[in-house]
Amino acid sequence: MNYKDDGLALHTDFYELNMMYTYWKQGIAERNAIFEVYFRDLPFGSGFAVFAGLEHIVNYLKDLHFSDSDIDYLKEVTEYPQAFLDYLHDLKFTGTIRSAVEGDLVFNNEPIVQFEGPLAQGQLIETAVLNMVNYQTLVATKAARIRAVVGNDPLMEFGTRRAQETSAAMWGTRAAFIGGFNATSNVRAGKVFGIPISGTHAHALVQAYRDDYNAFKAYAEVNHDVTFLVDTYDTLRSGVPAAIRVAKEMGDKIDFQGVRIDSGDMAYISKRVRQQLDAAGFTDTKIVASNDLDENTIQNLKMQGAKIDTWGVGTKVITAYDHPALGAVYKLVSIEDEHGEMTDTIKLSSNAEKVSTPGKKQVWRITRHGNGKSEGDYVALAYEDIANQESLYMFHPNFTYINKTVRDFDARPLLRTIFDQGKLVYELPALVDIREYAMQCVDSLWDEYTRVLNPQEYPVDLSQAAWDNKMSIIKRIKEKVNWHQA
Numbered sequence: 498m499n500y501k502d503d504g505l506a507l508h509t510d511f512y513e514l515n516m517m518y519t520y521w522k523q524g525i526a527e528r529n530a531i532f533e534v535y536f537r538d539l540p541f542g543s544g545f546a547v548f549a550g551l552e553h554i555v556n557y558l559k560d561l562h563f564s565d566s567d568i569d570y571l572k573e574v575t576e577y578p579q580a581f582l583d584y585l586h587d588l589k590f591t592g593t594i595r596s597a598v599e600g601d602l603v604f605n606n607e608p609i610v611q612f613e614g615p616l617a618q619g620q621l622i623e624t625a626v627l628n629m630v631n632y633q634t635l636v637a638t639k640a641a642r643i644r645a646v647v648g649n650d651p652l653m654e655f656g657t658r659r660a661q662e663t664s665a666a667m668w669g670t671r672a673a674f675i676g677g678f679n680a681t682s683n684v685r686a687g688k689v690f691g692i693p694i695s696g697t698h699a700h701a702l703v704q705a706y707r708d709d710y711n712a713f714k715a716y717a718e719v720n721h722d723v724t725f726l727v728d729t730y731d732t733l734r735s736g737v738p739a740a741i742r743v744a745k746e747m748g749d750k751i752d753f754q755g756v757r758i759d760s761g762d763m764a765y766i767s768k769r770v771r772q773q774l775d776a777a778g779f780t781d782t783k784i785v786a787s788n789d790l791d792e793n794t795i796q797n798l799k800m801q802g803a804k805i806d807t808w809g810v811g812t813k814v815i816t817a818y819d820h821p822a823l824g825a826v827y828k829l830v831s832i833e834d835e836h837g838e839m840t841d842t843i844k845l846s847s848n849a850e851k852v853s854t855p856g857k858k859q860v861w862r863i864t865r866h867g868n869g870k871s872e873g874d875y876v877a878l879a880y881e882d883i884a885n886q887e888s889l890y891m892f893h894p895n896f897t898y899i900n901k902t903v904r905d906f907d908a909r910p911l912l913r914t915i916f917d918q919g920k921l922v923y924e925l926p927a928l929v930d931i932r933e934y935a936m937q938c939v940d941s942l943w944d945e946y947t948r949v950l951n952p953q954e955y956p957v958d959l960s961q962a963a964w965d966n967k968m969s970i971i972k973r974i975k976e977k978v979n980w981h982q983a
C-alpha cells in the first residue's frame with residue numbers, strides 16, 4: 498500500500514518515535530526538557546559559519562501534526578497501541594524555540610538552536626531540525642566564503658542540476674543567496690523565494706545551430722540582453738570573434754552584456770578575451786566564468802590577474818563539495834525530575850571536546866563598544882545577566898590559561914525566542930533583509946577570522962558558572978561510575 502506524502506511529522510528517525518513511545522508509556526512524555534543544537538567543527542576550515550534553516554524550521558513546527566495517513570502507516574508497520582497512536586494524532590507543537598536567526602554568524606561549541614518543552618516533542622523534532630540546520634548552514638557558509646574572495650563581483654548560483662535532489666536545490670539556492678550570491682539560475686527558487694534569476698545559454702544552443710555565429714545570431718534576434726557562451730569549439734578563434742560579429746551586426750537592437758567561458762585556462766583565456774573585446778570597442782562587455790569554481794579556484798584566478806567580472810558557481814556551492822556535512826548534533830542538556838526540579842545532564846566522552854556542556858544556556862556575542870568588532874562568544878547559563886557586567890573574564894574552556902579580561906564591551910544575546918510555548922512570536926524577515934544582515938555580520942568580524950585559508954580561531958568561551966557546573970557534573974558522574982565499579 499502506498500501512502501500520501503502529506504506532512505513532515507514522520508520526517509524523523511524511527512528511534513525518536515520509539516523513545517517518544519517509551520516516555521509516553523512511562524508517564525514522562527510531558528516533563529520539561531531542554532535540548533540544544535551545536536556543531537563541534539567549523540566546515541571547510543572556515544573561521545565562521547552563517548546560520549540558515551530557521552524559516553524551514555518555523556514552517557515545519559507551525560504545521561507539525563500526524564496526518565491520518567501517517568497514523569495508518571504507523572498502525573501497519575509498528576506495534577504501537579491505539580492509545581499511543583491517538584496521542585500522536587492529537588499532538589500539536591507546544592514547545593519554546595530559541596534560536597540564532599538566519600544570517601547570524603555561528604561558531605563551534607555553542608548552542609545555535611534550543612528547544613524547551615515536553616520531552617516527547619523535543620525528541621520528535623530532532624531529526625528534522627538537524628536536517629534543516631545542517632544543510633542550509635553548510636551551504637550558506639560555503640557561499641559566504643566564495644563571497645569573501647570575489648569582493649563585490651556579481652555571483653550567480655548555477656547548482657540545481659548537481660544538487661542532491663530537488664528540495665536540496667531549492668533550500669540550497671536560498672542558503673547560497675543568504676551567504677552572498679546575487680542571483681540563481683533556478684527559476685522555481687526565483688518564484689518561491691523571490692531570488693533574482695539570471696542566465697546565459699548552454700553549449701546545446703551552439704551545437705543545435707552547429708556553429709557559433711549562427712547560434713549567437715539566432716539568439717540575438719529574439720533576446721535583447723545577451724551573454725554568449727563562447728567556448729564550444731574554440732574560444733579565441735571562433736567563439737569571441739563570432740560574438741563580436743553578431744554584436745556589431747545587431748548594433749543597438751541588443752545589449753551585448755557579456756561572454757561566458759566555461760573551460761580551459763581561465764586566467765590566460767580571460768585576458769586574451771578582454772583584449773579581443775576591447776579592441777573591438779566592447780569595453781563594457783563583461784566576462785563571465787564558470788567551470789567547477791569555488792573560493793579556492795576563484796582566489797587563485799584573481800591572483801593570476803584573470804580578467805573575470807562575473808562568477809557562475811554550481812556544484813561546489815550547492816553540494817558543499819569539500820565538506821559534505823556540517824555535523825551539528827542535538828543534545829539533552831536539562832530535564833525535569835520526578836520532583837519537578839530541573840536537572841542538568843551531560844554526554845561524556847574520552848575526548849574532552851566531545852563532552853557536552855550541561856544546562857540551559859545563552860550565547861552572548863561580545864563586541865568592542867564603539868567599533869562593533871568581535872571579541873568572541875561567551876556561553877553562559879541562561880540565568881546569568883552578562884550585558885550589565887562591568888568586565889568579563891573570558892577563558893578557553895579546554896586550555897584555561899588562554900584568557901583575557903574585557904571591559905567596555907557590548908553583549909548581544911544570540912538565541913532569540915522564536916516560538917513561546919507553541920506560539921510563533923518571531924516575524925520571519927524578508928529574504929533580502931536576511932542576506933543584507935548576513936553581509937553586515939561578516940563585515941563585523943576581523944579579517945583574521947574571515948580569510949579563507951587558515952583563519953584565526955574565534956574564541957567561544959564558557960562563563961565561570963557554566964564551566965563550574967560542567968566540572969561538578971563530570972565529577973559527580975565519575976564518582977557514581979566508580980562507585981558502581983567498586
Ligand SMILES: Nc1ncnc2c1ncn2[C@@H]1O[C@H](COP(=O)(O)OP(=O)(O)OP(=O)(O)O)[C@@H](O)[C@H]1O
Binds near residue numbers: 759761765
Ligand atoms: N588559470 C587557472 N588556475 C587555476 N585553476 C584554473 C585555471 N583555469 C581553470 N581552472 C580550473 O581548473 C579546472 C579545469 O579543469 P579541466 O581541465 O577538467 O576543465 P576544462 O579545461 O574545462 O575541461 P573540459 O573541457 O573537460 O571541461 C576547473 O575547475 C577550472 O575552474
Ligand SMILES: O=P(O)(O)OC[C@H]1O[C@H](OP(=O)(O)OP(=O)(O)O)[C@H](O)[C@@H]1O
Binds near residue numbers: 698699700787
Ligand atoms: O561547473 P559548475 O560550478 O557546476 O557550474 C554549472 C555548470 O553547469 C553547466 O555545465 P553543463 O556541462 O552541465 O552544461 P553545459 O552544456 O551548459 O555546459 C555550466 O556550463 C557550468 O559549467
Ligand SMILES: O=C(O)c1cccnc1
Binds near residue numbers: 682696698757
Ligand atoms: O545560465 C547559465 O549560464 C547556467 C545555468 C545553469 C548552469 N550553468 C550555467
